[in-house]
Amino acid sequence: MSASTPAATPTRSASHGTPRAAARVPGREARRLHGVWTANRYLILRRLTQLGVLALFLTGPLAGVWIAKGTLAASLTFDVLPLTDPFVVLQSLVARHWPETTALTGVAIVIGFYLIFGGRTFCSFVCPVNPVTDLAAWLRRRLGVEKGFSMRRETRWLVAVAVLAAAAATGTIAFELINPVTLIYRAVLFGTLAGLSIVVAILVFDLVVARDGWCGHVCPVGTAYGLIGKATLLRVSARGRTRCDDCLDCFAVCPENHVIAPALRGRDGATPVILSGDCTACGRCVDVCPERVFTFTHRFDRRVDAALPPSPPVAGPDSPATLEKV
Ligand code: SF4
Numbered sequence: 165m166s167a168s169t170p171a172a173t174p175t176r177s178a179s180h181g182t183p184r185a186a187a188r189v190p191g192r193e194a195r196r197l198h199g200v201w202t203a204n205r206y207l208i209l210r211r212l213t214q215l216g217v218l219a220l221f222l223t224g225p226l227a228g229v230w231i232a233k234g235t236l237a238a239s240l241t242f243d244v245l246p247l248t249d250p251f252v253v254l255q256s257l258v259a260r261h262w263p264e265t266t267a268l269t270g271v272a273i274v275i276g277f278y279l280i281f282g283g284r285t286f287c288s289f290v291c292p293v294n295p296v297t298d299l300a301a302w303l304r305r306r307l308g309v310e311k312g313f314s315m316r317r318e319t320r321w322l323v324a325v326a327v328l329a330a331a332a333a334t335g336t337i338a339f340e341l342i343n344p345v346t347l348i349y350r351a352v353l354f355g356t357l358a359g360l361s362i363v364v365a366i367l368v369f370d371l372v373v374a375r376d377g378w379c380g381h382v383c384p385v386g387t388a389y390g391l392i393g394k395a396t397l398l399r400v401s402a403r404g405r406t407r408c409d410d411c412l413d414c415f416a417v418c419p420e421n422h423v424i425a426p427a428l429r430g431r432d433g434a435t436p437v438i439l440s441g442d443c444t445a446c447g448r449c450v451d452v453c454p455e456r457v458f459t460f461t462h463r464f465d466r467r468v469d470a471a472l473p474p475s476p477p478v479a480g481p482d483s484p485a486t487l488e489k490v
């Protein structure tokens with residue numbers, strides 16, 4: 165994992181001349197410089213999207229107005245638009261159950277959508293587990309919890325293969341019995357308790373055991389969307405990397421912070437676009453960067469902002485300008 169802890173030593177911001185507190189709170193400087201909305205807009209947008217998607221499913225059970233039926237694993241909106249989770253279809257295939265035409269149409273629509281709008285935007289903008297893991301990450305930063313057990317990034321691939329092997333061995337989509345994405349939706353829609361216990365388990369796991377443990381290292385649904393994300397059009401770019409003053413706020417809040425350095429540091433003229441499928445396109449780095457380094461763009465956008473000219477030296481008693489006048 166790349167640098168992930170905020171700067172602990174008091175330093176001075178290169179471009180704003182503001183003293184940094186010893187215990188830096190990521191996002192505070194962006195809030196002070198750019199306002200609450202700009203420093204939180206993608207976070208707010210994500211919460212609204214997550215609630216909005218949930219509301220589409222809730223109108224049926226609560227008010228008898230069925231907009232979306234099913235769960236995020238497989239749904240039908242307005243009785244015409246099927247949407248199917250690619251990992252569910254993959255499990256179905258290895259379990260030797262050929263999916264119905266509706267499910268295949270649904271998965272084609274979902275893959276097409278996320279090939280344009282960012283594979284793991286499902287994780288950051290739609291999945292109901294995201295607010296839980298975001299809460300655990302926020303508590304970790306607030307409470308100063310150590311990084312904890314260091315899980316290898318390859319773990320997610322092992323989990324995905326194990327889940328597919330289980331489907332092949334049992335001839336069923338066994339993972340759906342414990343899939344938190346589905347269980348949380350069932351808990352909200354039908355009041356089942358399994359979803360609540362899985363929320364607590366993931367919260368504790370991410371808070372106490374491993375930083376960004378579930379989404380970043382375990383969840384096979386996110387792994388599948390990450391595969392789509394390798395080719396997706398929508399990307400985050402460190403276009404303003406010449407302004408970076410190494411405050412490390414973006415590293416502190418990013419749930420996949422190993423993806424930032426190649427684009428931000430730009431060694432050997434590397435593209436400023438974050439091309440890793442692991443990036444969830446959550447936009448949190450865009451929010452919290454005080455220097456407005458990051459922006460959403462498309463994957464072929466290689467622009468980098470020009471470097472700012474160096475600031476003129478401040479006149480002091482011993483500065484050349486002052487001595488000249490004397
Ligand atoms: S790089 Fe930015 S958009 Fe991508 S996961 Fe990290 S914080 Fe989110």
Ligand code: SF4
Pocket residue numbers: 407408409410411412413414415428452453454455456457
């Ligand atoms: S990109 Fe922005 S948030 Fe990240 S280290 Fe540089 S100045 Fe700080």
